[in-house]
Amino acid sequence: MCTKSELKEKMISYIHMLPDSGWVFSTSGNMSARCDDGTILITPSSVPYTLMKAEDLFEISPTGEILVAGKNRPTSSLRFHIALMRERKDCNCIIHTHAPYCLAASTVTDVVPAVTLNEKLLLASDGILTSPYAENGSEEEAANILKAIGEKNNCCLMQNHGVVTIGADIENAWIHMGYAEDCCRIWLLAQSTGRKVSYIE
Numbered sequence: 714m715c716t717k718s719e720l721k722e723k724m725i726s727y728i729h730m731l732p733d734s735g736w737v738f739s740t741s742g743n744m745s746a747r748c749d750d751g752t753i754l755i756t757p758s759s760v761p762y763t764l765m766k767a768e769d770l771f772e773i774s775p776t777g778e779i780l781v782a783g784k785n786r787p788t789s790s791l792r793f794h795i796a797l798m799r800e801r802k803d804c805n806c807i808i809h810t811h812a813p814y815c816l817a818a819s820t821v822t823d824v825v826p827a828v829t830l831n832e833k834l835l836l837a838s839d840g841i842l843t844s845p846y847a848e849n850g851s852e853e854e855a856a857n858i859l860k861a862i863g864e865k866n867n868c869c870l871m872q873n874h875g876v877v878t879i880g881a882d883i884e885n886a887w888i889h890m891g892y893a894e895d896c897c898r899i900w901l902l903a904q905s906t907g908r909k910v911s912y913i914e
């Protein structure tokens with residue numbers, strides 16, 4: 714349990730780490746977190762991460778209305794954040810990035826089978842699925858992501874776009890993003906040998 718302002722400050726501390734994570738370039742990507750009262754905090758569009766402040770975040774209702782405006786406008790990915798928060802009650806944080814190994818994998822496969830135990834245990838027990846390409850911010854994009862994450866996965870790739878991870882809290886979603894990039898890197902490295910790649914059943 715934490716107050717809305719504490720959650721905003723916590724979110725900002727993670728947002729400030731995004732540029733060094735290697736998962737985003739410029740203002741690409743976005744992030745949301747759910748407060749105890751159900752309000753969703755979400756990043757604004759086109760604000761550099763290192764300059765982002767707590768008051769720049771938008772407060773959104775569970776159905777997507779702006780309750781408290783931040784800077785510019787809410788991220789263009791608002792639809793899939795709202796949809797995931799609605800369908801996954803166990804999820805209180807969503808991170809979307811263009812992490813390069815995840816994005817590269819999304820262009821060559823529908824699924825990254827379980828190459829590591831962390832992928833199987835923490836991200837997606839049957840492998841990370843790629844949600845088909847759809848227009849940025851569209852209903853179709855939200856539906857594709859919902860389907861790929863489903864009821865039990867914590868990650869999906871977005872074809873030719875990037876990756877989404879969810880978690881019970883900000884730390885959790887952040888760790889999932891790190892593992893997603895790590896396992897896509899390992900899978901691509903293994904694939905690049907041209908040898909048969911083994912998977913965890």
Ligand SMILES: [Zn+2]
Nearest residue numbers: 741742874875
């Ligand atoms: Zn994106």
